Amino acid sequence: MQRGVSSVVQLLLLQGCLCAVATGYLFRTPLDLDVTPRVTVLNSGLQGCRHFQSSAVNYSTMLLEADSERLYVGARGAVFALNASDISAGSALTIDWEASPEQKHQCLLKGKDNKTECFNHIRLLQRFNSTHLYMCGTNAYRPLCAYIDVERFVISSQPEEGRDKCPYGPTTGYTALIIDQQIYTASQYEFRSFPDIRRNSPSPTLKTEDAPTRWLNEADFVGSVLVRESVGSSxxxxxxxxxxxxxxxxxxxxxxxxxxxxxxxxxxxxxxxxxxxxxxxxxxxxxxxxxxxxxxxxxxxxxxxxxxxxxxxxxxxxxxxxxxxxxxxxxxxxxxxxxxxxxxxxxxxxxxxxxxxxxxxxxxxxxxxxxxxxxxxxxxxxxxxxxxxxxxxxxxxxxxxxxxxxxxxxxxxxxxxxxxxxxxTDYTHMGVHTAQGLDGQIYYVLYMGTDEGWLHKAVDIKGQLHIIEELQLFEEPQPVNNLLISDKQWSVYMGSPSGVVQLPLSSCGRYTSCYDCIFARDPHCAWNGAECVDVVMQADRSTLIQDIQHGTEGCENTQGDVVHRNRSVRVGDDVLLQCELSSNLATPLWMLDGRQVQGYDLNSGFRTGTDGLLIIDARQDQSGLYTCYGVENGVKVAIVTYNVTIRLDLHPPPPVDPTHGFAITRAPSEHPPTEKSKPPLLSPLLPHSDLLSPRNMKAIYLSLITILGGLCVVLTVVLIYVGFCLRVGHRGKYSIRAAAAAHQSGKKHHRNRKQHRNSTTMELKTISSHCNGNGICNGSSKMHNGNIQDGGLLQIVPGEGHTSPSNEPLPPAPPLPPTPQLTSPGCDFSNGLSATLPSVLRRMHGNSYVLLRQSDSENMSPPGYSFAEELNKILEKRKHTQLLPRPDESSV
The missing domain is CATH 2.130.10.10 (YVTN repeat-like/Quinoprotein amine dehydrogenase)
Structure with missing residues (x-):
């Protein structure tokens, strides 16, 4: 039976591998179309943002009238008239139009949702004539329509039947136009009706045909457009x-x-x-x-x-x-x-x-x-x-x-x-604005809302979109229900389930340098020699700089602001030089005294990441002037320079307990860590291996995807097999006592093995956001031969259930040993220890870097064991010999 199960598992593993490879092939990405937004702006960094919110929800219908500077918004149970120049102003007018309690009760009897459907959702809100608006709502699955007196902003007549003009549900596909006081709508109107395109009023009313050939087959409508082709028609x-x-x-x-x-x-x-x-x-x-x-x-x-x-x-x-x-x-x-x-x-x-x-x-x-x-x-x-x-x-x-x-x-x-x-990305709604560039060409600027509440601004350049920026509209993800653009108000309006957001069409002040302004390739923005400004606001455009076609030219003679910093470190330390790039399209390039730093070779002594350079085991010949450039559109721009001095006489290394064999130091940084600080995203340092060479990384990545896909299938088969065995096997209660006995037997076996290897004690220290000013940190644990003193083991095994007689808490962690404190005005220092094995850089607690090293001592691992293997064994033993109710975040 085991042989048969093994064959099945191998077959499923092969199938999973093939599926993983096929999936990777299916979702190949066209590199020239899957565009990355150049700049990401979070909600807290939006400029000129205005909000409108009320007790109503689902702001899905909007009507913009630029001449009257009014923005009409239809929500659930209410209609609002907002000031289009500033929707957050307190002059909003409101019409409350909710379904009656009797109609809500009838909606519940129909089996509809009393949290979303049994309300009056406004689906139609348009201008009817010079004095009135016309609106229709679902009215808890019995649609009604009414006229609004624009001057007084009140419902001017009794609501009329709306089942031929408005869908019953709030999410049914729907589009409507009022043209010359004629109402054209398209939707699935009644609960069991077919989709239909109708002209409802005035007479004659028209609709689509159902027989002998049905013109529409479960159609879901998203929009309608009037094109006046009679204008100038020959x-x-x-x-x-x-x-x-x-x-x-x-x-x-x-x-x-x-x-x-x-x-x-x-x-x-x-x-x-x-x-x-x-x-x-x-x-x-x-x-x-x-x-x-x-x-x-x-x-x-x-x-x-x-x-x-x-x-x-x-x-x-x-x-x-x-x-x-x-x-x-x-x-x-x-x-x-x-x-x-x-x-x-x-x-x-x-x-x-x-x-x-x-x-x-x-x-x-x-x-x-x-x-x-x-x-x-x-x-x-x-x-x-x-x-x-x-x-x-x-x-x-x-x-x-x-x-x-x-x-x-x-x-x-x-x-x-x-x-x-x-x-x-799932885009939901879109608006397009035309802008004339300084080169005289007309550019189409697209504003696209997503299902998670982001706004992407893009420009059409030679038939391909360049996404200028992505803006987070809301703190909590929610879809953009509607989107309108006002050229007169220079604003874009987005409706959502929670409210309405108004943003300017451009925020050129976000770009602080000439190259940053040029790289944006925004038709609305140009550099005037001192700042990035809105083109439409400038009367004299002769001195403005803009390059939409290529995003490279115009800033050759300008001076950028380069940050200069000094670093002094001791020989053998690991030094982190930060370089944060504001553009998602830029890549970092590091130069040392005019020579490019090769940070990808594992033997180079450097590691490069998206926002920093790490010097490993610093040597005196690595001293010099380090410059970080941001390379975008083939142009490199200096961002920050570091004058790094690597010396022997700064401070002696901290003592290393030979019985412990390990010491941990924190990589230096420009500022001490805080709870809100964000660490640079650097890849972990790994020991040198031919397997991890750059040319093999792609093969390793594809192999991991394939293996993970196969493991998912194998785990599913194993769970089914184990469930079958448990079903036909012995059924009983569970005993903690049996687990304790098993633990004691494991301890005896472990003591026998201890006689064949030297005793080793390991102490792990980290510096995290919980460190105080004296360098004392939380999160220290001692380990002797992989066992923690006073530790215990909890298992669940079949047997009889018993209640534990003791509920005593676990003993507190031993006190931390004092940590040497190094301070010096104007410089950043870090402690370093000489080691014969490679260093391992790991992120601890979200904002700290720790280095694990093994000191030179007589207590070495047995032959054939690498440092990483030995450490993994020790940590694995510790994991199985201690149960912490709430482990400290900074502990290993």
Whole structure:
């Protein structure tokens, strides 16, 4: 049986390894699209940030009117009118509109959630005419709509039925437009209804068709846009409304029978339906697919999350920006694709798709197309043929529209690839702002909110996005529900479950040097010789410096602020030189007296990290001027310099107890550690090994991923096997007494082994945030041969249960020995001990570095044992011979 289990385990291990390798291949990242934000700004560092909060929640609907400087916000049970220039001002107007207790009770009887659904969530809030707004709410699963008197900001009429204009639930996909006092909505309105695109008022009301061909298949709507194509039209064409949504694909295959696809649909604004055929139905409805994918990486983004329309100088210059996600719900990834209106129009002028035998077999229609072309709007040419309205269209045209709503040609994004791909981010909403650079070009600046409450600001440079900065909007993660941009107020507004946030479109003052301003590549910012300023605020732009295309030129003749520091250390110490880079795209480069420091070779005596350089076992020939450069866009900028002096006559090394064999010292730093200090992120130092050479690190990393994947499978099989054995084995109570007996037997065996090796005592000391001014620290423990005095062992074994007669606490830790204190004004010192074995740098307690060394003594480990192996054995014994209820944070 064991042999069979072993075979199964080996098979599963092999399968796990293959899965791990396949997963790594599947999620390969396109390096030129998965862009890292250049600057990360936490919530505490936001500049010009303003908040609005109230007792209401779920601020999901916003309407910005720049002329009146009003920002209208719809939340759960309330509507607010805020000052758009400063939403935190105390002049907010409020309308409370909550569902009645009776309606909430009816909602509960329907089985809905009384914490999220049985409320009045505002889903529609738009301008109706010059004096009124129109709003609709879910009203605890019985939608209502009402008018708002803008001047008095009160509900001006009795609420009216809203089930044909508003969805029942707060999270149902929904979009709405009020155009010339006509309400166009798209959603799944009632609980059991099909998704529908409707014109609700005034008459005639129109909707989509369900039979014989269903035009929408479980559609989830995310947005709608009016494009006034009649403006300057030479053909007298009509304005059109574009709806964006995700639905189940009608082109089903055996592999993806329920795959979802992104769609864009179009209707004509003046559509009146058919006379006999398609009565009260759209005669101009057509739809096609929006593609956003990376075929070379096998990424297909089928879920459309949000859309933003950017008008151009003419209707043909309109851009549609879409946020797409993967169909897998457990994988976080987003892509941003841009589409042109001309590409969309070309798709609607292409061939139609035909449904064979009313099933799932769709293919391109190759037959005769009726005249006039089905799905087109009324033009001057049709009016000349006495077809002034859609009701005049022939029945053969309308029958063709009914059976052929889907177009064959797909809409490809500009440049045939996404602008951006983010593998670890879920974008929720987006806004686009245009800005003219100093080079005269027009740049598109994107503001994208995430599901965790971050705002990414990016600029489109030659068809690729450069993320300028990422801003943390909220202390607690929460999604961005809506996003609006105001060019007049120079602000971006974000709605969330907890409130509304207002930020300026740019914060150029964040960049403190010329190169920092240039590297940002922000079209809103430029360097004036003294500071980074907003371009729009400068009347004279002749002396401003900006380089958006490359982010490299313009600062050659400027002087940057370089920090100068002095360090004096003793020979044999480990010295840490810090260099913090503000940019996530910059890499550190260290120079010693003009020569580059090689910090990757294990024998070089240096280790480099993302924010520091470590000198190991300092030698006198390593003295000199160390300079840290930040390298970004191929340009290196000096950040900090250290004049390091390594001497022999500073202080004698601290005494080392030969019976202990170990001593620990803290690596020096510029400032003593505090509870809030953050240590530099340096990789641990490891003993030299050919296995850890740089060329083998990649292979080691892939091997670890493969092994971990296999171990997960093995552990699952072992747990199932053990559970089966316990089920069929003896069932009894548990005894602590049996555990004690086992412990005593283990102690006898250990005493027999002690006779064959020398006695060794180890003392571990750390310097952490609990150290006092005299160098005394908490967290010291003594270990004799791997055993701790007065220690105990607690195990749970099958047997009879007994109650322990003693509840005495564990004895206190022995007092700490005095620690030598070294002080000297103007310099940083560190203690160092000579050792014959390599040092090991470890982070202790979050803000301390400790060095573990083995002193030269006669009590060496047995032949064949390395220092790391011996230490691991001792620590492993200690772990199994002591139970601490709350171990000290600084102890090893």
């Amino acid at each position: 053909t007298g064409d009509d304005d059109k409304i574009y709806f964006f949504f995700t639905e189940i694909s009608q082109q089903q295959t055996p592999t993806y029978s329920h795959s979802r696809v992104a769609r864009v649909a179009r209707v004509c604004k003046e559509d009146r339906g058919g006379h006999l055929t398609l009565q009260k139905r759209w005669t101009s409805f057509l739809k096609t697919r929006l593609t956003c994918s990376l075929p070379e990486y096998d990424f297909h983004f089928n879920i459309l999350r949000s859309v933003f329309a950017l008008p151009g100088q003419t209707p043909q210059d309109t851009f549609f920006y879409g946020i797409f996600g993967l169909e897998w719900k457990n994988v976080k990834a987003s892509a941003v694709c841009r589409f042109t209106l001309s590409e969309v129009q070309e798709a609607f002028q292409g061939p139609y798709m035909e449904n064979q035998d009313s099933g799932s077999k769709w293919k391109e229609y190759t037959g005769k197309i009726p005249d006039p072309r089905p799905g087109t709007c009324i033009t001057d040419a049709l009016r000349a043929r006495n077809m002034n309205f859609s009701t005049s269209l022939p029945d053969d045209v309308l029958n063709f529209v009914r059976r052929h709503p889907l177009m064959s040609k797909q809409v490809e994004p500009a440049d045939r690839r996404p602008l951006l791909f983010r593998r670890t």
